[in-house]
Amino acid sequence: MASATSTRLLAPLQLPLKDGVHLVDPPVVLAPMAGITNAAFRMLCREQGAGLFVSEMVTARALLERIPETLRMIEPGAGEWPRSVQLYSVDPHHMGEAVKMIGRENLADHIDMNFGCPVPKVTRKGGGAALPFKRNLFREIVKAAVENAKPYGIPVTVKMRIGIDTDHHTYLEAAKSAADLGVAWVALHARTAQQMYEGKADWSAIKNLVEHLKPTGVPVLGNGDIWSGADGVEMVRQTGCAGVVVGRGCLGRPWLFADLVDAFNGGDKRVLPTLHEVREVMFRHGELIVDYFESEDRGCRDLRKHMAWYLKGFSVHSELRRQFGMVGSLTELRSLLDQLDDQPYPVEIGDKPRGRTSSGRPPTLPDGWLNDPDEMITLDVEDMFSGG
Numbered sequence: 076m077a078s079a080t081s082t083r084l085l086a087p088l089q090l091p092l093k094d095g096v097h098l099v100d101p102p103v104v105l106a107p108m109a110g111i112t113n114a115a116f117r118m119l120c121r122e123q124g125a126g127l128f129v130s131e132m133v134t135a136r137a138l139l140e141r142i143p144e145t146l147r148m149i150e151p152g153a154g155e156w157p158r159s160v161q162l163y164s165v166d167p168h169h170m171g172e173a174v175k176m177i178g179r180e181n182l183a184d185h186i187d188m189n190f191g192c193p194v195p196k197v198t199r200k201g202g203g204a205a206l207p208f209k210r211n212l213f214r215e216i217v218k219a220a221v222e223n224a225k226p227y228g229i230p231v232t233v234k235m236r237i238g239i240d241t242d243h244h245t246y247l248e249a250a251k252s253a254a255d256l257g258v259a260w261v262a263l264h265a266r267t268a269q270q271m272y273e274g275k276a277d278w279s280a281i282k283n284l285v286e287h288l289k290p291t292g293v294p295v296l297g298n299g300d301i302w303s304g305a306d307g308v309e310m311v312r313q314t315g316c317a318g319v320v321v322g323r324g325c326l327g328r329p330w331l332f333a334d335l336v337d338a339f340n341g342g343d344k345r346v347l348p349t350l351h352e353v354r355e356v357m358f359r360h361g362e363l364i365v366d367y368f369e370s371e372d373r374g375c376r377d378l379r380k381h382m383a384w385y386l387k388g389f390s391v392h393s394e395l396r397r398q399f400g401m402v403g404s405l406t407e408l409r410s411l412l413d414q415l416d417d418q419p420y421p422v423e424i425g426d427k428p429r430g431r432t433s434s435g436r437p438p439t440l441p442d443g444w445l446n447d448p449d450e451m452i453t454l455d456v457e458d459m460f461s462g463g
């Protein structure tokens with residue numbers, strides 16, 4: 076029988092940290108998700124295996140201002156290593172200073188940069204997925220991060236979308252300049268800003284990027300619409316990407332990482348927990364989140380949105396679902412969980428999208444934004460940012 080090593084889908088990704096190369100093995104990364112990928116959720120996913128788990132996005136400015144909530148957002152969970160933080164800035168100076176702060180105060184081991192936010196309140200000021208269109212500004216921000224991270228041995232990566240809309244694709248040029256500036260990898264969410272989360276991600280763009288960056292040797296990670304281990308394998312097969320980034324697929328399904336680990340090691344077992352097994356994950360999530368916020372009330376408020384995702388596809392009475400959506404304490408959570416009958420995993424319905432699925436409309440951009448890609452501008456939109 077072939078060993079797991081010989082059937083391994085991909086080699087581990089090499090992340091050069093200051094104390095040596097860390098192997099992201101398998102090359103499966105938890106996508107940064109604002110309001111989701113806090114230390115509690117990352118721990119829940121880490122317990123399932125996989126390679127790297129990125130924090131919620133924080134803005135460079137909030138970090139520099141030492142806003143307590145921001146500092147808490149980048150705190151690692153117990154035993155978490157490497158500590159991976161996503162930063163957002165539209166200002167090279169802020170980006171450079173924030174990276175220096177992270178290095179000097181040893182706050183993280185890896186920094187990912189966010190250039191993919193599609194929400195109108197960000198793009199209308201030129202931020203998020205609109206920013207790479209201004210290629211000089213994009214380059215200055217990436218350069219500021221890479222150069223200031225270098226003395227601390229912190230690898231920097233970028234995450235972007237295909238571009239603004241069908242007529243304005245920015246990813247090939249932006250990714251190439253980021254690669255030339257020394258990023259450790261480029262992750263591509265294979266949608267435009269216009270698409271938001273609509274329809275199916277265009278994996279052919281990931282394939283194009285893999286070809287485009289081949290001469291640079293910088294790996295490409297594919298992102299968009301991985302709902303099962305088999306989807307991850309299929310993305311690698313179709314695109315030749317060096318790894319995958321998984322977002323919404325793990326909402327209410329943290330065991331997707333175990334499924335991906337198995338699939339990337341050549342297995343086909345599919346991890347399909349019954350409702351009683353899911354129930355234990357839900358309670359564990361509750362405990363972790365209450366611990367993270369050091370408040371049962373705050374933790375339960377955060378937990379509520381996850382409840383619907385966990386229960387999606389299972390047959391659960393609407394009144395009971397409603398009560399899960401209002402859960403206020405761990406005792407209440409336990410008593411609601413005790414009311415769930417055991418059921419097999421709803422394979423068909425359970426793998427449908429969860430979280431954001433908003434449909435596309437033309438992104439709102441600043442006046443004249445698309446006139447001159449070489450324009451070097453100063454933006455001030457970090458406080459408008461809310462994930463992406």
Ligand SMILES: Cc1cc2nc3c(=O)[nH]c(=O)nc-3n(C[C@H](O)[C@H](O)[C@H](O)COP(=O)(O)O)c2cc1C
Nearest residue numbers: 106107108109132264299300321322323430462463
């Ligand atoms: C609730 C939510 C919050 C997100 N926040 C961020 C973020 O802060 N930074 C970022 O780069 N992408 C963010 N994203 C985008 C995801 O990282 C990912 O690129 C996107 O969901 C596509 O991957 P998926 O199809 O696997 O979900 C967010 C997505 C969701 C659903």
